Amino acid sequence: MLNNKTILITGGTGSFGQSFVHHILDNYSKIKKIIIFSRDELKQQEMKLKFKKHKNFSKTRFFLGDIRDLNRLLIAFKNVNIIIHAAALKQVDTAEYNPTEFIKTNIIGAQNIIEASFHNNVQKIIALSTDKASSPINLYGATKLCSDKLFISANFFLGKKNFSVVRYGNVEGSRGSVIPIFLKQSNKKIINITHKEMTRFSLSLKKSVELVCWAIKNCMGGEIIVPKIPSYKILDLAKAINPKAKYNFVGLRPGEKIHEEMISEHDSQNTVEINDKYIICANLTNETHLVNKSKIINYYINKHGAKKIPKGFSYQSGNNKNFLSVNDLKKIASKINLNNK
Secondary structure, three states, X not given: OOOOOEEEEEOOOOHHHHHHHHHHHHHOOOOOEEXXXXXXXXXXXXXXXXXXXXOOHHHEEEEEOOOOOHHHHHXXXXXXXXXXXXXXXXXXXXXXXXXXXXXXXXXXXXXXXXHHHHHOOOOEEEEXXXXXXXXXXXXXXXXXXXXXXXHHHHHHOOOOOEEEEEEEOEEOOOOOXXXXXXXXXXXXOEEEEOOOOOEEEEEOHHHHHHHHHHHHHHOOOOEEEXXXXXXXXXXXXXXXXXXXXXXXXXXXXXOOOOOOEEEOOOHHHHEEEEOOEEEEEOOOOOOOOOOOHHHHHHHHHXXXXXXXXXXXXXEEXXXXXXXXOHHHHHHHHHHHHHHHO
């Protein structure tokens, strides 16, 4: 599906970006190019050194630039076939105190991606989202919800384009996530925890990459792909990392939820499910355009055997049917600890 294609990934030096690039180079030797677009020259240099010995390294390109800069995107997107949009500002509490910076990157940046894609006739765009975009209570989640809406509505512009969104929860071991933070406290007698009832979704980097590759192959445009993934309790994670430690409950940070959500009750009426995924279909209609909710739902029913979910359904980390045990979390944490070394 990627033979002779050029792929560009924004925010390509991040945890997801590096795993995605590695996966593409390992499994798709006939790609034309994969372009890593980001604004940090040091991270790009480190990534070049890391990938330099890969047999397909010659297919990589590195572009310095910021998604806030439309003119730079117009140049970078030239002759690109597929875009994975992973660049974003992501820290919840930081967003509460720096709202305009998050708006410029997460919303205006998304708009720039869309406009540059149209001007360069990019055919497929997959934008990465977050569980915090569902029923957001913090500014970060609100900016990502706005970004999701921009990408979904872009399917109604003139021209045959394919804009889709992949939404998932915390990626295990990614920068700034809770597991690395707890690992740094593993030798201390006290672990700081925000709330004793807190739960989170969990997804491995490998699974996140596989999900995006599935979206590249299967998405028709106008949908949000949500994986069925396990949850875990924050207290269980703390027990897995240091069972002897005491806990200091410090209270929720600004904009933080006790339980995360990926599908709201309102979105359930537009959602279907297949074996390991939910598909939120665009609740938009436009008589002059082929993309609408019924078309997307029928596509997934006919091609993937999708089924509609019950009205009133919501998909939260707290009401999830699948929870990781303390032993499961120990295994995950040990791998991350080993990788960090």
